[in-house]
Amino acid sequence: MKAPRLPVPTPLHGTDTAFTQDSITRRLTKILQRTLAENDLPDTAVAQLTALLNSIPHGRIGYLPDHLAPELDIWQADIQPYLGQTWLEAPWFFVETYFYRRIAAAVDHFRSGIDPFAHQKRQGLAATVTQTQALLRQADRLITNGWQPNGFRQMLLAALWGNQADMSMWAAGDDAMPNHAKVDDQTTHLLVDDTTAVAQLLQSPVRRVDFIMDNAGFELIGDLCLTDYLLATRQVGTVFYHLKLFPTFVSDATAFDVESTVAYLNHHEDPILREAGQRLISYLVNGRLHLVTDPFWTSPHPLWQLPPTINQQLANANLLISKGDANYRRALGDAPWPHTTPFADIVSYLPTPALFLRTCKSEVLAGLSTAQAAKMAQLDEDWLINGRWGVNQLANNNSD
Structure with missing residues (x-):
C-alpha cells in the first residue's frame, strides 16, 4: 500500500x-x-x-x-x-x-x-434557483460551442466555487455563506490555479474521468454541469461519481441525491434545465455516467488507505477530480502539513493524475509558495477557514 x-x-x-x-x-x-x-x-x-x-x-x-x-x-x-x-x-x-x-x-x-x-438539501436547491438557472444557461452556451479550453475553465470554476455551498458550515440560505458569483472574485481568490495543466491532460479526448463527490445542492449542480460539458462535447467517454454510502456532513451527496437532482432538473419549468436533465438521464441510462459508492468514503481513514478495489477503479481513470474540503483533508491525512509542503509529494500515492477543487474551510493546506503563505497571513486572518479562498490543484505524479 x-x-x-x-x-x-x-x-x-x-x-x-x-x-x-x-x-x-x-x-x-x-x-x-x-x-x-x-x-x-x-x-x-x-x-x-x-x-x-x-x-x-x-x-x-x-x-x-x-x-x-x-x-x-x-x-x-x-x-x-x-x-x-x-x-x-x-x-x-x-x-x-x-x-x-x-x-x-x-x-x-x-x-x-x-x-x-x-x-437542508431541499432548502439548498430552493435557495439557489436563480444561480442554477444562470449556470445551466452558461453551460448550454458552452456545450453548443463544443470543447474549448476556455469553456472547460469556466465549468471548472463553477464546480470549484460551488463548494462554498456547504451546509455543514452554513445552513441553507445563511447570509454568512460566501458566494463568489462574479468571475473576478473567482479568479482573484484562487490560491492555486492549475487549469492550464489540467486542460492539457484533456486536450485529446479521453476514455474516463472519476469524481470523488462532495456536497449536494448547488455544488452538485456545478458538478453536473461540468460532467454534462465533458460528456456532451465528447471530450470524455465515461464519468464515474464516487458517492457517500449514507447521508453525512449534512449535505454530502449520495446516489439518491444525484438521481433526485437530475429528476429536479428534468421536471423543471425552465426548458434549459429540462434539456440538461434529459441529457443527464440519457448518460445514466446508456452507461456514460456511473454512480458508485463504497464504505470507504464515509470511513475515518486517510485517502492512502484506499481499498485495492477502489484503487484499481481510480487507476482506470485518465483524471481524478476530488471535490471539497473534507476530501482534501482525507487526502492529506487531516494533518497540519506546513503550507509550503509540495502538494504532489503528499498525494504521491494516487494511481492517476488528480485535480483537487476545494474552497478552504479548514486549516489543512499544502502547495503554496513561501511568499504566498506570508501574504495570505497578512491579507485575511481567517483565509484558511472562511470559504473565500480556493484551490484548483493538480498532482500529476505520472509526469515525474
Missing part, C-alpha cells in the same frame, strides 16, 4: 486549534439541534440523538449500537482505538466521521431510509 513520500504529521485533534475545538463543541451540537428540529423522528431516534448531543464534547467515544448496516463490523473496528477518549481527545477527522455515523445509526438509516438532512 502506497503512502505519502514525506513523513506524515500527527493528525489534528479537537484541542489543537481554536477552529477544530469550535467545530466540535459548537458546530456539531448546532447541527444536531437543527436535525432534531427539522425532522419528525421516532422516539428511539430522538432519544439517541439527544444522548449524542449531551455527550459532546466531554462524553466518551463508544461503539455504535447494534443495527442493520453493511459496514457495522468495519466501523466497530475503526472505533476501537479511540474507545473511552473524549470528542476533543480523538483525532478530529475521526470525530467528525464518527459523529455522522452515530446519526445514521440513531435514525436506523439502512433500514428506514431516513435522510436526517433532507430538509
Whole structure:
C-alpha cells in the first residue's frame, strides 16, 4: 500500500486549534439541534440523538449500537482505538466521521431510509434557483460551442466555487455563506490555479474521468454541469461519481441525491434545465455516467488507505477530480502539513493524475509558495477557514 513520500504529521485533534475545538463543541451540537428540529423522528431516534448531543464534547467515544448496516463490523473496528477518549481527545477527522455515523445509526438509516438532512438539501436547491438557472444557461452556451479550453475553465470554476455551498458550515440560505458569483472574485481568490495543466491532460479526448463527490445542492449542480460539458462535447467517454454510502456532513451527496437532482432538473419549468436533465438521464441510462459508492468514503481513514478495489477503479481513470474540503483533508491525512509542503509529494500515492477543487474551510493546506503563505497571513486572518479562498490543484505524479 502506497503512502505519502514525506513523513506524515500527527493528525489534528479537537484541542489543537481554536477552529477544530469550535467545530466540535459548537458546530456539531448546532447541527444536531437543527436535525432534531427539522425532522419528525421516532422516539428511539430522538432519544439517541439527544444522548449524542449531551455527550459532546466531554462524553466518551463508544461503539455504535447494534443495527442493520453493511459496514457495522468495519466501523466497530475503526472505533476501537479511540474507545473511552473524549470528542476533543480523538483525532478530529475521526470525530467528525464518527459523529455522522452515530446519526445514521440513531435514525436506523439502512433500514428506514431516513435522510436526517433532507430538509437542508431541499432548502439548498430552493435557495439557489436563480444561480442554477444562470449556470445551466452558461453551460448550454458552452456545450453548443463544443470543447474549448476556455469553456472547460469556466465549468471548472463553477464546480470549484460551488463548494462554498456547504451546509455543514452554513445552513441553507445563511447570509454568512460566501458566494463568489462574479468571475473576478473567482479568479482573484484562487490560491492555486492549475487549469492550464489540467486542460492539457484533456486536450485529446479521453476514455474516463472519476469524481470523488462532495456536497449536494448547488455544488452538485456545478458538478453536473461540468460532467454534462465533458460528456456532451465528447471530450470524455465515461464519468464515474464516487458517492457517500449514507447521508453525512449534512449535505454530502449520495446516489439518491444525484438521481433526485437530475429528476429536479428534468421536471423543471425552465426548458434549459429540462434539456440538461434529459441529457443527464440519457448518460445514466446508456452507461456514460456511473454512480458508485463504497464504505470507504464515509470511513475515518486517510485517502492512502484506499481499498485495492477502489484503487484499481481510480487507476482506470485518465483524471481524478476530488471535490471539497473534507476530501482534501482525507487526502492529506487531516494533518497540519506546513503550507509550503509540495502538494504532489503528499498525494504521491494516487494511481492517476488528480485535480483537487476545494474552497478552504479548514486549516489543512499544502502547495503554496513561501511568499504566498506570508501574504495570505497578512491579507485575511481567517483565509484558511472562511470559504473565500480556493484551490484548483493538480498532482500529476505520472509526469515525474
